[in-house]
Amino acid sequence: MLLSDPQISKQEVRDIFDGQASYYSRERGQSPWFHAQLKIAFDMLASEQGLLLALGCAAGAEVEPLRARRFRVVGIDYSPEMIRLAQQRFGGLEGVCFCRADAESLPFPAGSFDQVVCLGLFEYLSTYERCLEEISRVLRPGGVAIISVPTRISLDRLSVGFFNYTLIPLWKGMKRLMGKRAAGKSFGRSWNSCFPWQFPRLLRKYGLKFEGRAYSGFILFPLGALWPALEYRLFVFMERFSKSRVLGWMLSQYMVCARKTASF
Numbered sequence: 001m002l003l004s005d006p007q008i009s010k011q012e013v014r015d016i017f018d019g020q021a022s023y024y025s026r027e028r029g030q031s032p033w034f035h036a037q038l039k040i041a042f043d044m045l046a047s048e049q050g051l052l053l054a055l056g057c058a059a060g061a062e063v064e065p066l067r068a069r070r071f072r073v074v075g076i077d078y079s080p081e082m083i084r085l086a087q088q089r090f091g092g093l094e095g096v097c098f099c100r101a102d103a104e105s106l107p108f109p110a111g112s113f114d115q116v117v118c119l120g121l122f123e124y125l126s127t128y129e130r131c132l133e134e135i136s137r138v139l140r141p142g143g144v145a146i147i148s149v150p151t152r153i154s155l156d157r158l159s160v161g162f163f164n165y166t167l168i169p170l171w172k173g174m175k176r177l178m179g180k181r182a183a184g185k186s187f188g189r190s191w192n193s194c195f196p197w198q199f200p201r202l203l204r205k206y207g208l209k210f211e212g213r214a215y216s217g218f219i220l221f222p223l224g225a226l227w228p229a230l231e232y233r234l235f236v237f238m239e240r241f242s243k244s245r246v247l248g249w250m251l252s253q254y255m256v257c258a259r260k261t262a263s264f
Helices: 010-030 032-045 063-068 080-090 129-138 155-177 196-205 228-241
Strands: 051-055 072-077 096-100 113-118 139-150 208-216 253-260
Touching (some): 032 228, 063 072, 063 080, 129 196, 129 208, 139 208
Parallel strands (some): 051 113
């Protein structure tokens, strides 16, 4: 699965998240978008217990809810500052540890974990394959992976495309007609997004059997900038359709539950 947009390097991703670490430490745990994803992840984990790898844990907002459900947690992130703050906040909790690591080259033996939860990481990878290979490797046979990826067919994605391929070229054309320099920048983030129907096939390639899916996170460009209160109300309303095949596609994140096959 290749990039749909130009991708930033790992060093740039590290620098960006080092700079945002304080925000993640203070506010991510209160974000309704994050809580919606976490609720879906817990529903998918159901009665699972054991040693869980939180892949791309940022400043550790998911640690306390996971410990409350009796998971033992290892959190990793590529950002040193995220890991520093996560250790500062939660490193003293029993059954919790953190380390800085690359999701495409995990420093753990094969079959180390009962579960892997990965929320908000795949969009920053140049391809999905290497990370999925590592997730499958560190999972024990029968272990469960919960993964979120941004979709290419959400309303937010379609609205960004509408602006970039219609209104911006029109604006540039009008400026050129007026004899002005036609500079302009495309909207949207450089995310590695996917078509949801392709992802289960990729999971199977790495011995991960698709077991369930849901959608989460209603966003609509440029509504969040113009009228954030309305976007939030729409988010709350749309989240009830997270498991709907008819309406779920409009949300921005595709979440899957997969189980490692014993034969892989």
